[in-house]
Amino acid sequence: MPPKVEREKCDGCKAEKETLCEQVCPGDLMTLDENKKAICRMPRDCWDCMSCVKICPKGALETRIPYQLGFHVAKLIPLMGTDTITWTLIDINGKVERFHYINRGSLD
């Protein structure tokens, strides 16, 4: 399912020629609406790769599992470091887990 855009948080990547979510989406799905907020132009076509969610500097994007497939509501929030990534996972029962690991360079 397409990323849900939190409109208050999205600043339309003002400083960029092309917004970051638009730059990375492998399916050319992210764009700006008339109010300069991010929007997924073909919600049905999203692959849920989360590239846009990971790159958004404002944390304005959230991948949601459609209700037809999963229950309301689980969350998965990535936080990108320079050579690490931290994911916060909240399941439908409110259980919170963190996953933190190196995604660039040596593991030693």
Added chain:
Amino acid sequence: MPVETAKKIDDIQTEILETDLLIVGGGNAGCFAAYEAKSLDPSLRVTIMEKAHISRSGALAAGMDAINTYIRRDKEETPEKLVKWSRAQMGGGPIREDLALSNAEILNEGVELLEEWGLPIIKDEDGEYKLRGRYDISIHGEQLKPIIAEKAMEAGAQVLNRVVATNLLMDEDRCVGAMGFGVRDGKFYVVRAKATIVSTGGACGIYKSPVTDYSGAHHQTWMCPFNVGTGYAMGIRAGAELTSLEQRWVAVRTKDFCGPVDTLAVAYGCLMTNGKGERIMEQRYAHLGGEKAPRFCRLNAPMNEWLEGRGPTYIDTTVLDPEEAKDLRTDMLNERPSFVLFLASLGIDITKEPVEIYGSDPYIVGGHTGSGYWVDISRMTTIPGLFAAGESAGGSPNKFVGGCAAEGRLAARGASAYLKNVSLPPVDSAQVDEEKKRTFAPFLRGPAFDGINPTEMEERLQRLMDEYAGGVHQFYRMNEERLVHALKHIRKLQEQAGLLHVGDLHGLMGAHEVIDRLNIAEVLIHHLLYRKETRWPGWQTRMDYPEIDPKLDCFVESVRDPKTGEIKVFTRPYEQLIPGDRLKP
């Protein structure tokens, strides 16, 4: 003039570029090809034409958690053994052992390069890459694609991001580049090149996915849905020979949301079970090899359990302790993070409850099976000047990350040697004009035009293939009459492709995606019709010919005549290079 307001073909700007080596598709194989070509000769002009942005495109967009093929020589593994294993995974083949061996010989170098470039690879106590299966190593590959892309750019390749390839540029029978359009700038691109490598990945979306109807999640597919097989389609239209398309890749995946299953079995010891709690491979399919059965058997077995009244089917994650369950999900965050979210949305503890599994939609993908271009050992296709690598190249299955990267490098070597002896012909403006018209036609029919949108046609094709050409909803089964029916309707859809009508450039990309899929579907059906036997049940199940026919122990090939559109199907013999029982790994 912004293309959105263009009304006639002359309003659209044409950009003519010249290069030595053009790489169509800047994914894994494509970026490795660029890196290799520039390493061989830094003065070579190398251009990548990529429909997305190379930093997050294709199969690797979300990341990877493993490299499925790496040869631990200290464990007495060899390229020959890897090829033997690959052959057994394909039920004895046929596979192109010459291609598979040459890939295997340089396989490790690419993986070691990746580590040098900053890919974290998990090590064992001896400081060697830690094995999680016989040839399978674990990585923290969330950044895999950005890393590879950076190296292609640092090497000095020119990158045309957001340019969608539509057709090859031909000089009679020789390929001299490719054409396409900018999905952002709306320009028509003609890239003239002494040699061209096609590395656009495989073809997803020929068939309907099992999740499509009821969720609106149309792209809940395992393979990258943005790889629609344009590389194959361009070759088909230009008269290239394709091989083994009937060897479809279908995988067992977690149900309702594509997550891995084989990985869980290999790396974590989670086995497939049925509704009765039986371990299905051991208890029901021991005669096919049990847990070691070839990949198509591992797909067909759970689906058979459903058919025989023993569903649902599961992957038994309850053998995991909490730490292993966390490791497993860490792996998945590196490869398919939304699957971890899906598990959380079920609200189950996977150490206490198993996860449901089911079959995926069928894909055409030369990284997993033998489908793709027929190539020689230098990776040149049957069209001079045109090379293929990765999932686009056929003949050698089970390439995956490492093998596709290796093949990118081999294709670059082949293309670099070839292009030394050729020069570019003058621009053929008639061909360029014709392709420009074909490319922008769906966009220039005028607002009042009463046509078809790409989504409608795509859904119609996918349902047709699903029902008549062995999709998941038919448990992958097919017969002659159904295939003939599908072919008839594909021809009708091809006729009506002239009615496709779009309002923007994203839509234009969609129009070409469905046109390309139609070309592939048509040729695929010819392959499926030709193989009057059942060699890989699940991947290729002919209900009217349920047994193996020893006479078909060969490659099925096709060529479409570019002038008449007629498709010829024929065979090529299998050549066994690695001795031994073909069914044994």
